[in-house]
Amino acid sequence: MNTNFEPKILGILCNWCSYTGADLAGISRIKYPANIKIVRVMCTGRVDPTFVLKAFQQGADGVLVSGCHPGDCHYVDGNVKAMRRAPLVTELLRQMGIEKERFKLVWVSASEGEKFAKIVEDMVADLKKLGPLAPGGGAEKNA
Amino acid sequence: MTERIGVYVCHCGHNIAAVGDVEKVAQYAGTLDNVVIARDYKYMCSDPGQELIKNDIQQLGLTRVVVAACSPRMHEPTFKGALERANLNGYLLEMANIREQCSWVTDNTQNATEKAKSLVRGAVRRVYYHRPIEERVVSVNKATLVVGGGIAGIQAALQIAEAGHKVYLVEREASIGGQMAKFDKTFPTMDCAACILTPKMVAVSQSPNIELLTYAEVAQVDGYVGNFTVTVRQKPRYIVEDLCTGCGDCTTACVLKNRIPDAFDEGLSKRSAAYISFPQAIPLKAVIDEKECLLLTKGKCSKNCVEACSREAIDFSQKETVRRIEVGSIILATGFELFDARKAPQYGYGIYDDVYTGIEFERLTNASGPTQGKILTKRGEEPKSVAILHCIGSRDENYQKYCSRVCCMSSVKFAHLVKEKTDAEVFEFYIDMRTFGKQYEEFYTRVQEEGVNFIRGKGAEVAKVDGQLVVRAEDTLLGAYREIPVDMVVLNTALVPRHDAEKVAQIFGISRSEDGFFLESHIKLDPVTTSTDGVHIAGCCQSPKDIPDTVAQGSAAAAQSLAVIATGKVKISPISAWSDPAVCAGCRICLGLCPFKAIGFNEEKKVAEINQAVCKGCGSCAAGCPSNAIVVSHFSNQQLLAEIEGVLA
Numbered sequence: 001m002n003t004n005f006e007p008k009i010l011g012i013l014c015n016w017c018s019y020t021g022a023d024l025a026g027i028s029r030i031k032y033p034a035n036i037k038i039v040r041v042m043c044t045g046r047v048d049p050t051f052v053l054k055a056f057q058q059g060a061d062g063v064l065v066s067g068c069h070p071g072d073c074h075y076v077d078g079n080v081k082a083m084r085r086a087p088l089v090t091e092l093l094r095q096m097g098i099e100k101e102r103f104k105l106v107w108v109s110a111s112e113g114e115k116f117a118k119i120v121e122d123m124v125a126d127l128k129k130l131g132p133l134a135p136g137g138g139a140e141k142n143a
Numbered sequence: 144m145t146e147r148i149g150v151y152v153c154h155c156g157h158n159i160a161a162v163g164d165v166e167k168v169a170q171y172a173g174t175l176d177n178v179v180i181a182r183d184y185k186y187m188c189s190d191p192g193q194e195l196i197k198n199d200i201q202q203l204g205l206t207r208v209v210v211a212a213c214s215p216r217m218h219e220p221t222f223k224g225a226l227e228r229a230n231l232n233g234y235l236l237e238m239a240n241i242r243e244q245c246s247w248v249t250d251n252t253q254n255a256t257e258k259a260k261s262l263v264r265g266a267v268r269r270v271y272y273h274r275p276i277e278e279r280v281v282s283v284n285k286a287t288l289v290v291g292g293g294i295a296g297i298q299a300a301l302q303i304a305e306a307g308h309k310v311y312l313v314e315r316e317a318s319i320g321g322q323m324a325k326f327d328k329t330f331p332t333m334d335c336a337a338c339i340l341t342p343k344m345v346a347v348s349q350s351p352n353i354e355l356l357t358y359a360e361v362a363q364v365d366g367y368v369g370n371f372t373v374t375v376r377q378k379p380r381y382i383v384e385d386l387c388t389g390c391g392d393c394t395t396a397c398v399l400k401n402r403i404p405d406a407f408d409e410g411l412s413k414r415s416a417a418y419i420s421f422p423q424a425i426p427l428k429a430v431i432d433e434k435e436c437l438l439l440t441k442g443k444c445s446k447n448c449v450e451a452c453s454r455e456a457i458d459f460s461q462k463e464t465v466r467r468i469e470v471g472s473i474i475l476a477t478g479f480e481l482f483d484a485r486k487a488p489q490y491g492y493g494i495y496d497d498v499y500t501g502i503e504f505e506r507l508t509n510a511s512g513p514t515q516g517k518i519l520t521k522r523g524e525e526p527k528s529v530a531i532l533h534c535i536g537s538r539d540e541n542y543q544k545y546c547s548r549v550c551c552m553s554s555v556k557f558a559h560l561v562k563e564k565t566d567a568e569v570f571e572f573y574i575d576m577r578t579f580g581k582q583y584e585e586f587y588t589r590v591q592e593e594g595v596n597f598i599r600g601k602g603a604e605v606a607k608v609d610g611q612l613v614v615r616a617e618d619t620l621l622g623a624y625r626e627i628p629v630d631m632v633v634l635n636t637a638l639v640p641r642h643d644a645e646k647v648a649q650i651f652g653i654s655r656s657e658d659g660f661f662l663e664s665h666i667k668l669d670p671v672t673t674s675t676d677g678v679h680i681a682g683c684c685q686s687p688k689d690i691p692d693t694v695a696q697g698s699a700a701a702a703q704s705l706a707v708i709a710t711g712k713v714k715i716s717p718i719s720a721w722s723d724p725a726v727c728a729g730c731r732i733c734l735g736l737c738p739f740k741a742i743g744f745n746e747e748k749k750v751a752e753i754n755q756a757v758c759k760g761c762g763s764c765a766a767g768c769p770s771n772a773i774v775v776s777h778f779s780n781q782q783l784l785a786e787i788e789g790v791l792a
């Protein structure tokens with residue numbers, strides 16, 4: 001395996017909890033790998049499965065979607081909708097031969113800066129083990 | 144049409160520039176499509192920084208602006224303002240967060256610089272698709288809801304009422320007053336708590352502008368800043384408030400007299416099922432405890448209370464009532480609870496007699512408490528020695544990591560009260576003495592001079608040896624292990640979030656910090672506002688604090704609400720969804736997705752229609768729309784996909 005491989009990760013974070021949590025990691029000067037590039041949405045309920053597919057198509061090795069803890073959604077239950085859509089995303093990825101480990105949906109509150117940093121760190125480590133994205137070449141390839 | 148984009152990369156002093164190479168980022172930005180100017184500058188948020196943007200917009204005819212600086216949560220409003228001063232719609236701005244999410248979390252210059260470039264690239268591609276949006280301005284309801292009638296809520300309510308505006312004060316208990324009403328004296332001046340609190344409580348009951356709803360809780364909140372609709376549930380008192388004079392005849396007549404542990408006395412005394420919380424209660428009205436009353440629980444009682452009440456104020460047919468009230472802003476002042484000392488059994492609470500918590504001690508020493516203010520052991524004797532232990536459940540990795548802020552001072556207060564009322568020796572066990580407030584250190588010095596033994600070392604254990612309470616601790620100043628026999632132990636327990644803080648936060652749509660208290664917008668600069676516009680917080684629901692700080696926050700929260708009232712109008716986020724009738728297939732999937740019931744179905748045209756006034760812009764409908772008919776302003780597919788492409792390119 002290529003040990004110099006630096007996975008590209010797209011983070012899609014909700015404005016109220018996770019984006020603020022990621023800001024808190026910064027305010028607290030907690031270091032985490034620069035591999036993740038964050039895009040802000042108002043709510044994880046906004047995350048259209050096509051956003052995730054687009055990211056992989058654009059060369060992401062992993063996609064992290066992060067929202068408020070269940071019950072804490074600023075819009076009642078957008079995070080629950082994101083959770084219900086997750087299996088669809090995973091299924092679409094499976095059909096495209098992309099390993100399910102490359103897509104992650106997590107909950108990070110506005111006070112969990114440390115947790116956010118840890119999640120990114122773990123995801124980078126996992127993706128390094130998994131190697132670069134090879135569409136159609138994933139472990140669960142439909143064949 | 145092509146756009147003319149300006150990119151501004153901020154150094155933020157050394158905050159960004161020391162890690163990322165801002166010049167390189169700006170140079171790179173200059174090479175991106177549609178970018179006509181890219182600059183870096185020391186402080187973009189400064190006046191000259193903003194001027195720079197304004198001048199470029201005017202002189203170079205910029206149509207879009209990207210600022211690569213701190214989090215948009217910090218300075219987006221600042222830069223929107225700069226655009227608007229140059230007659231460019233504020234929504235034609237995009238920020239790249241190269242501080243909180245780049246330079247501050249990355250320790251390597253190359254990585255930080257490359258990441259910043261990606262974020263700028265994403266912002267440039269996104270901003271290309273931005274559209275001008277007009278902010279929605281709505282008129283505000285001038286009434287305010289205050290939740291919690293402790294000193295924080297009382298202060299806030301009085302201040303708004305004095306300014307001439309309507310306040311609904313919702314208190315869960317039968318009386319307002321909160322924790323402070325239980326105290327005897329208050330540090331550092333030792334004013335009697337009732338003497339300073341009661342006049343404010345009375346002022347609440349007499350204010351024509353305050354509508355007090357006790358025995359009530361908020362069940363639901365709908366709407367947004369300026370126009371909240373709040374559902375309040377009020378429990379039945381089984382007493383007609385207008386008739387009750389607070390004489391107390393029902394309480395003495397009740398067959399369960401002296402049978403029910405009195406929560407106001409922390410269970411140290413017993414009351415009746417018909418009771419008045421405490422002598423200064425506001426409203427001074429009796430209440431019948433429905434969990435205890437024989438008639439209400441068993442259906443059978445001689446109803447002595449009914450007979451005793453000459454005003455015929457008792458009404459067992461009362462039911463819970465539900466009210467809807469309309470307010471423009473909300474102040475949460477729900478306060479704190481105390482750490483359950485049983486969770487730290489090494490201190491013997493609930494195991495040995497004469498081990499009390501701080502709040503129990505407040506009742507013991509209170510003239511209207513269970514011992515009429517005498518400090519007595521369970522056997523009714525004056526103690527010869529008393530130990531006071533600080534930090535029970537605070538500053539402790541096993542329980543709460545934080546410092547509860549008031550316990551050092553209340554411990555010193557307890558020591559003083561013991562000295563004043565008894566001849567007992569007093570031993571205080573502390574980790575560090577935190578006497579941070581005005582006149583606090585002076586009070587500490589005074590109590591030291593009264594002959595209190597201050598032992599620097601956290602109490603490790605309370606044991607019973609041959610029938611005698613013993614406190615074990617390491618005296619870190621002497622470097623010696625100490626075992627001190629005492630007759631009474633006071634455990635000064637941590638201030639903790641209310642047990643239902645999570646539920647309350649959910650009802651009001653706000654977040655909590657890691658310690659469980661309500662989360663403020665900014666720990667230093669915005670301590671009483673929250674992530675939900677129009678919902679403010681004050682007092683110990685935000686974090687443990689003393690009365691002076693609590694009162695200051697109560698006033699601060701009132702000022703926030705008064706600001707909403709004074710302008711008469713609020714800007715609300717214009718981010719909302721719109722369904723294109725030409726594309727909508729009429730499948731109605733979106734109707735079920737909207738948490739705010741903002742989407743209706745036009746039966747005639749067979750298309751979904753979104754009510755802009757109700758829509759909050761979460762975008763759940765857009766993500767679920769199979770025909771891509773729904774566009775969320777400022778978070779459209781086009782904009783988000785362009786950004787995703789950009790950051791990954």
Ligand SMILES: Cc1cc2nc3c(=O)[nH]c(=O)nc-3n(C[C@H](O)[C@H](O)[C@H](O)COP(=O)(O)OP(=O)(O)OC[C@H]3O[C@@H](n4cnc5c(N)ncnc54)[C@H](O)[C@@H]3O)c2cc1C
Pocket residue numbers: 290291292293294295296313314315316319320321322323326328329330331359360361476477478479480481501502505549553556638641647681682683684688689690691693
């Ligand atoms: C033992 C002890 C001694 C202290 N001594 C001093 C002292 O001498 N001097 C000093 O400056 N400070 C002292 N303090 C600190 C002081 O108690 C606090 O600063 C103050 O009580 C905080 O007031 P509050 O209004 O924020 O909260 P609280 O007093 O807790 O009031 C909150 C109110 O909200 C109500 N409520 C809660 N949840 C809801 C809900 N969901 N709906 C409706 N109502 C609700 C509660 O019933 C209560 O009435 C002491 C604290 C302790 C624990």
